[in-house]
Amino acid sequence: MKLILAPDSFKESLSARAAALAMERGVKRAIPDAETVVLPIADGGEGTLDTLVFAAGGQLHWTSVTGPLGTPVAARYGTLGDGVTGVVETAEASGLHLVPPEERNPLVTTTRGTGELIRHALDRGVTRLVVAIGGSATNDAGAGALQALGMRLVDQTGASIGPGGGGGGGGAGGGSRANTRATAKTAASRLASAPASASPSEAGRDRIAWAESRPRS
Numbered sequence: 001m002k003l004i005l006a007p008d009s010f011k012e013s014l015s016a017r018a019a020a021l022a023m024e025r026g027v028k029r030a031i032p033d034a035e036t037v038v039l040p041i042a043d044g045g046e047g048t049l050d051t052l053v054f055a056a057g058g059q060l061h062w063t064s065v066t067g068p069l070g071t072p073v074a075a076r077y078g079t080l081g082d083g084v085t086g087v088v089e090t091a092e093a094s095g096l097h098l099v100p101p102e103e104r105n106p107l108v109t110t111t112r113g114t115g116e117l118i119r120h121a122l123d124r125g126v127t128r129l130v131v132a133i134g135g136s137a138t139n140d141a142g143a144g145a146l147q148a149l150g151m152r153l154v155d156q157t158g159a160s161i162g163p164g165g166g167g168g169g170g171g172a173g174g175g176s177r178a179n180t181r182a183t184a185k186t187a188a189s190r191l192a193s194a195p196a197s198a199s200p201s202e203a204g205r206d207r208i209a210w211a212e213s214r215p216r217s
């Protein structure tokens with residue numbers, strides 16, 4: 001008997017790979033001669049980093065970044081086996097599991113740490129990026145990540161917006177790329193998230209399903 005073990009993660013409980021390995025142990029205990037294929041999957045949320053790095057023979061790298069509440073957190077990013085593709089998981093730096101239930105407020109939390117992970121990956125020399133955007137604790141639409149990469153975001157009056165989904169109380173009116181990290185402008189990137197069943201107006205700004213940006217000329 002051959003069994004393919006392909007679970008997704010269990011939110012705030014178990015990663016996809018840990019779940020798959022636990023399933024394998026159970027199968028081997030019940031059917032010792034069974035052949036198993038461990039194939040954890042991910043949809044852009046928690047576990048996407050581990051899944052891609054594991055599947056592509058890559059490496060994980062640890063660093064300290066700004067957490068969703070503005071305090072430092074230890075987070076990881078990955079490089080795949082080709083040596084030029086980096087993987088950043090938003091949930092690692094800006095994930096819901098990093099915020100206690102009583103402090104979960106998307107108007108306050110930020111994705112700045114995700115931008116810092118992108119910066120670390122770029123400093124390592126990657127030229128392609130996969131950014132998994134699921135599982136976040138905020139709906140700041142990536143404003144914090146852009147600010148970490150050097151972009152200045154302003155409100156309708158031209159004043160810089162603050163951190164968090166609330167933007168310091170005012171909506172974003174525009175931005176300037178003048179100081180945006182040069183390598184970020186030239187790296188190809190792909191965003192990955194769980195497909196949304198509702199329209200953006202119903203599900204919020206953080207429910208983008210798939211998008212791709214190309215290097216600027």
